[in-house]
Amino acid sequence: MLDLATLSLFSLAALLLTITPGPDMLLMTARTLSQGRYSGFATLAGIQTGTYLHALAAALGLSQLMRMVPLAYDGVRIAGALYLLWLAIQTLRSPATAAATDQPSPLRMGQVYRQGLLCNVLNPKMALFVLALFPQFTHPAAGSMVLQFLLLATVLNLIGLVVNGVVILLAHQVMRRMRGQAPRRWPRYLLGGVFGGLALRMLWPAGR
Numbered sequence: 001m002l003d004l005a006t007l008s009l010f011s012l013a014a015l016l017l018t019i020t021p022g023p024d025m026l027l028m029t030a031r032t033l034s035q036g037r038y039s040g041f042a043t044l045a046g047i048q049t050g051t052y053l054h055a056l057a058a059a060l061g062l063s064q065l066m067r068m069v070p071l072a073y074d075g076v077r078i079a080g081a082l083y084l085l086w087l088a089i090q091t092l093r094s095p096a097t098a099a100a101t102d103q104p105s106p107l108r109m110g111q112v113y114r115q116g117l118l119c120n121v122l123n124p125k126m127a128l129f130v131l132a133l134f135p136q137f138t139h140p141a142a143g144s145m146v147l148q149f150l151l152l153a154t155v156l157n158l159i160g161l162v163v164n165g166v167v168i169l170l171a172h173q174v175m176r177r178m179r180g181q182a183p184r185r186w187p188r189y190l191l192g193g194v195f196g197g198l199a200l201r202m203l204w205p206a207g208r
């Protein structure tokens with residue numbers, strides 16, 4: 001398997017990447033502000049599951065296919081953007097709610113988890129990111145490439161759990177301070193705006 005020096009170098013790179021605000025952090029923050037910390041962590045769990053799937057796809061060569069075949073890349077990109085737009089519309093059409101509850105519904109948490117997972121899996125830029133970064137820290141002589149890619153994904157997810165966990169807890173404290181008894185529209189506007197913004201970002205040609 002990978003040696004300690006390689007894992008340490010990758011951990012540093014993963015930390016620098018994780019602390020840089022990006023779409024995933026924005027989505028988790030917006031979800032926390034609109035629905036509470038449990039929803040934020042459910043979103044994080046979905047995103048991190050997607051990271052494992054991207055790592056597995058990269059190790060098996062599926063992500064390389066997306067890089068070589070523009071039609072495959074564009075198909076996933078458009079599907080992801082349409083899904084995000086659908087989420088934005090559904091969020092904006094939902095009724096205004098009172099403060100986020102500290103007693104989450106298992107059904108709602110499952111839905112939030114699936115949305116985080118699909119947002120990550122349907123982002124072809126994440127697939128290309130894993131394909132570009134992970135091979136720099138793997139070696140055929142170190143054993144199974146699939147296990148090496150999954151190990152790196154685990155390191156990335158553990159660092160992400162710490163960094164994004166802090167962000168989610170801070171956002172939850174902000175939400176609690178702003179919480180009132182009357183239903184408010186701003187949480188769903190915020191979350192819907194994030195979904196819409198991520199969709200436009202995914203469709204933006206210059207971002208490819």
